[in-house]
Amino acid sequence: MMATRAAATEQRAHLRRYRSPRDGRWHVQLTLGDTYVTSDSGEVLTTILGSCIAACIRDPVSGVGGMNHFLLPDSDGHDREARCYGINAMELLINEIQKHGGDRRRLEAKLFGGGNVVAALSDVGARNVSFAKQFLADEGIALVGGDVGGNIARRIQYMPATGKALQAAVRDRSRDLVEDELSALHTVASPAPASDVEFFE
């Protein structure tokens, strides 16, 4: 229990968490690169997506679940490295669910995003959708819903305890989204050094 609480604290450190005046529930807002998992039945996970993907995954028995928000970087011919970035985003989410007590064998997913929100990024959304669907198929995780593709940006609310997801089309934030995604797209998926420790035989 203590480990779970510590993990939750670590996750929340940089995320915006607020009580919504509309429904009175705690909302956790994710942006690009975030992952968040909860076993709190009252929490609502929210994000806004353009070409990005949000995978919403949960264990329906334990009620543990969460969301990530990622965008495969521009592969520039290095498709393996772009996929590595996406696999890592999915793995972080799945591992965190397991740490909170979720059972990998029971996981179910909903996918959102991958929209074609600007002409300059026409194939990016589709590439992200294709990756996410393939990942779930390869890992044997049931895809039970969601909404991907199209020409819209989306605002998503996901309640892991019930698996319920709400979506609304977004127009007012499109310019910000495009700028964020263009920036992320050209960020090479460089590995973060775990430390300055170098060790080997």
Place this chain on the structure above:
Amino acid sequence: MPSAAKIKAVVVDDQLTMRTLVRSALQQIGVTDVREFPKAQEAIAAMKTQPAHIILSDFNMPEMDGLEFLRAVRADPTLKSTGFVLLTGRADVELVKRAVQFGANNYLAKPFTVAVLKQKLEQVFGPLTA
């Protein structure tokens, strides 16, 4: 200078997608003798009859995690000299320090590039030829 083609590698990760990706990256470097296992226990059993030069193992695995796996390898007289590279999901200094204490040869933070993987292997084996 060791030849990458002669290296026998074992990849352990509970996720098929990541195992496939690591295998593919190893093959690009020239390491073609690669065996994959979803569980550390299965890898240990297999290596007792077919030894490997290097293990690349994920840390987060549900039954036996990467550090427990590392400790089991280092405690086994038939496996203890096998190289061990721990794959970590995110930058984690404490995890790396513990891995050092338990005898890891190196770590690899995901997401990684083929160039970084090669660099990590060369820190274990020395410069590699194809």
